Amino acid sequence: xxxxxxxxxxxxxxxxxxxxxxxxxxxxxxxxxxxxxxxxxxxxxxxxxxxxxxxxxxxxxxxxxxxxxxxxxxxxxxxxxxxxxxxxxxxxxxxxxxxxxxxxxxxxxxxxxxxxxxxxxxxxxxxxxxxxxxxxxxxxxxxxxxxxxxxxxxxxxxxxxxxxxxxxxxxxxxxxxxxxxxxxxxxxxxxxxxxxxxxxxxxxxxxxxxxxxxxxxxxxxxxxxxxxxxxxxxxxxxxxxxxxxxxxxxxxxxxxxxxxxxxxxxxxxxxxxxxxxxxxxxxxxxxxxxxxxxxxxxxxxxxxxxxxxxxxxxxxxxxxxxxxxxxxxxxxxxxxxxxxxxxxxxxxxxxxxxxxxxxxxxxxxxxxxxxxxxxxxxxxxxxxxxxxxxxxxxxxxxxxxxxxxxxxxxxxxxxxxxxxxxxxxxxxxxxxxxxxxxxxxxxxxxxxxxxxxxxxxxxxxxxxxxxxxxxxxxxxxxxxxxxxxxxxxxxxxxxxxxxxxxxxxxx
Numbered sequence: 001x002x003x004x005x006x007x008x009x010x011x012x013x014x015x016x017x018x019x020x021x022x023x024x025x026x027x028x029x030x031x032x033x034x035x036x037x038x039x040x041x042x043x044x045x046x047x048x049x050x051x052x053x054x055x056x057x058x059x060x061x062x063x064x065x066x067x068x069x070x071x072x073x074x075x076x077x078x079x080x081x082x083x084x085x086x087x088x089x090x091x092x093x094x095x096x097x098x099x100x101x102x103x104x105x106x107x108x109x110x111x112x113x114x115x116x117x118x119x120x121x122x123x124x125x126x127x128x129x130x131x132x133x134x135x136x137x138x139x140x141x142x143x144x145x146x147x148x149x150x151x152x153x154x155x156x157x158x159x160x161x162x163x164x165x166x167x168x169x170x171x172x173x174x175x176x177x178x179x180x181x182x183x184x185x186x187x188x189x190x191x192x193x194x195x196x197x198x199x200x201x202x203x204x205x206x207x208x209x210x211x212x213x214x215x216x217x218x219x220x221x222x223x224x225x226x227x228x229x230x231x232x233x234x235x236x237x238x239x240x241x242x243x244x245x246x247x248x249x250x251x252x253x254x255x256x257x258x259x260x261x262x263x264x265x266x267x268x269x270x271x272x273x274x275x276x277x278x279x280x281x282x283x284x285x286x287x288x289x290x291x292x293x294x295x296x297x298x299x300x301x302x303x304x305x306x307x308x309x310x311x312x313x314x315x316x317x318x319x320x321x322x323x324x325x326x327x328x329x330x331x332x333x334x335x336x337x338x339x340x341x342x343x344x345x346x347x348x349x350x351x352x353x354x355x356x357x358x359x360x361x362x363x364x365x366x367x368x369x370x371x372x373x374x375x376x377x378x379x380x381x382x383x384x385x386x387x388x389x390x391x392x393x394x395x396x397x398x399x400x401x402x403x404x405x406x407x408x409x410x411x412x413x414x415x416x417x418x419x420x421x422x423x424x425x426x427x428x429x430x431x432x433x434x435x436x437x438x439x440x441x442x443x444x445x446x447x448x449x450x451x452x453x454x455x456x457x458x459x460x461x462x463x464x465x466x467x468x469x470x471x472x473x474x475x476x477x478x479x480x481x482x483x484x485x486x487x488x489x490x491x492x493x494x495x496x497x498x499x500x501x502x503x504x505x506x507x
Contacts, residue, residue, distance in 0.1 A: 111392045128348070129182050129382070133157050138165060140194055143234035148190070151230050158183035159348045165191055168322065173343040175336045176324045180493060182348070184324045185227055188213075188289050192262065193228070195286070197235045205239045205259035208280075211287035213264040214308065216295040218244040218467065219474050220494045224291065225264050238262065243269045246467025249276075256280050267296060267304035274311050285316040290323045290339070295493045297331040309339060326493065400429075400506060401437065404484060407502060408456060416484045418504040419492065423462040425506075426486050430460040433484075461487040 134155055135148050148154050157165070160178040167174055168191035178184055192211050196203060203210065215221045225242040232238050241260030243252050245268060252269075257279045273280050290296060296305065312319075321340050325332050328347075336343060391399045400418070408414045420426045437456055457480070461473050470490075477485050478497055485491070 107394065107398070111395065114390045117388075117390070128159050129179075130156060130158055131162050133162055135190075139169070140190070141197060141234075144190070144194060144197070144231065147231060147233055148186075151233060152186075152227075154186075158187075160184055160346070161187045161190075163346045163348070164188070167344050167346065168320070169194065171320055173321045173340040174323070175332075175340060175343050175345045176322065177328050177345070177347040178324075178326065179348075180326050181496075184291065185224055185494075188291070188322050188324065189224075189228055189231055192287050192289075193231045193235065193238070196238055196261065203238055203261055205237075205261065207259065207261065207284055209260055209263040209282065210284055211262045211289070212282070212285055212312065213262070213287075213289045213291060214267055214270070214296065214305070215264065215291045216266065216299050216301065216493065217490050218246060218266060218470065219461075219491060220292065221264050221266055222471065222474070223494070223496055228262055228264065232262075240264065243273060244467075245269050246470070249273075253277050253279065267301040267308060271304045271307050274307065282312045282315045285312055285319050288312060288319055288321045288339070290335070292494050293323050293325040293335060294327045294329055294332050297329075297335065302331070302335075305335065396506065397429075397432075400504070401433065403504070404433070405437065408482075408484065413482055413499075414502065415480070415482055415500050416502040416504065417491065417497070417500055418484065418486050418506060420486065420488060420506050423464045423488060426460050426462045426488060430458060430486050433458055433486075457483040459483055459485045461485060461491055463488060463490055 135145050135157060138145075160176060160182045164174065164176050164184075164187040168188060176184060176187060178187075196210055213224060215224055221242050221244045225240060228240045232240060238261050239259060240262040241255050241264070243256075243263065243265035245266060247269075249272070252273070256273065256277060290305070296302075321343070323332070323336050323340060323343075389399070404416070407416065418429075420429065459473050459477050461470060461477075465473075473485075474491075474495075477483055481499060485497075491497075
């Protein structure tokens with residue numbers, strides 16, 4: 001407080017405080033004459049008039065000594081302490097205390113220390129994705145086996161296909177759990193095509209849907225439709241179809257009116273047709289399949305699934321139900337209890353836990369809740385390496401840009417997927433990288449390196465895009481050998497995007 005008092009005294013004696021005081025009433029004549037005389041006196045001597053204080057500051061002897069000491073300190077050391085960037089804040093209108101100004105740190109300095117992450121112990125299980133068993137060992141139609149070998153270029157089954165296809169051909173309900181990319185789509189498509197082509201009465205297009213497949217996203221619906229279409233090449237009388245948001249409802253109603261035998265749809269669009277389209281019916285449904293069931297629940301389609309199940313149950317009671325998921329959560333287990341009847345639980349993880357014997361074909365029945373050790377474990381592909389990098393918030397952008405430059409500029413044939421939390425973030429980073437990264441900065445093509453344009457080919461994919469643009473981006477990135485796809489979780493599950501070298505989660 002001594003320093004504050006010294007500052008107050010110095011401020012009171014400064015010329016800045018010598019401004020004349022404005023009074024509400026007129027001055028007395030004597031005071032006015034005294035002021036004019038004082039002005040003439042100091043004008044003649046070229047000296048400034050004495051400062052007129054608003055209120056007298058009276059110091060006791062002890063306080064006066066402290067004030068003088070504070071003044072000397074201020075003239076000496078205090079000049080080194082204070083700076084123009086420091087502010088003086090008044091306290092109770094009389095005292096002032098020192099408060100340092102907050103400076104913004106530079107980009108790469110004064111960053112917070114990286115915290116230590118306390119992560120729970122998680123059991124990582126390696127799934128055996130591929131097996132040596134060929135498709136011709138199954139009891140399938142010869143034309144179907146030939147199509148799998150020639151059109152899909154597949155000869156050996158994956159582990160989930162080896163366990164699932166025989167069970168589904170027997171007509172059992174099943175809950176299939178396997179990691180993403182393990183071949184779950186063919187695990188149910190092959191039994192569906194085999195059973196429909198083997199029906200005694202030949203299927204007519206006007207019969208309507210015999211199989212209903214529900215998927216969470218539009219991209220996965222298109223991918224599943226293309227897979228079914230390839231399998232149906234030898235069986236031209238079976239007609240597949242797809243319903244999804246972003247398409248014209250009028251054209252979809254026309255296709256439903258003509259007839260679709262294998263109907264693939266997203267839950268929201270199917271509920272829309274159930275409520276507004278009279279031509280849709282489920283009286284001949286033989287298969288009801290929920291692909292990526294955990295993702296369907298994560299996206300909030302639980303009410304839509306309830307509406308669909310009620311509509312199908314009202315017209316058809318006897319059918320085969322299949323539920324496929326990469327994770328076995330409480331929601332998936334609850335959905336299995338509602339939709340499946342006496343199901344078989346097929347899990348590639350069970351081979352590693354010793355719960356099933358694939359040679360004997362014995363598979364465990366589904367339980368209401370999975371064991372604790374399964375909840376705390378997950379399976380990853382054998383060729384997947386995981387890395388975690390903690391960076392301050394202000395360095396996220398430059399760190400991501402540096403990572404893209406390092407991998408795509410100095411390494412060959414890099415194909416990268418970068419996930420963001422929102423559509424706005426995808427748009428922001430997409431336009432920013434197009435303008436700032438070297439290969440996309442407007443340099444003429446003749447001056448660029450031969451592979452620069454392909455290495456820095458940026459694409460974006462999110463839910464606010466038009467469906468035609470989303471489809472074009474998905475097809476372009478699928479068939480491209482290099483590129484950088486900035487996307488939201490619409491591409492997070494089930495999509496077949498080959499030759500991807502890096503997947504980045506920007507959180």
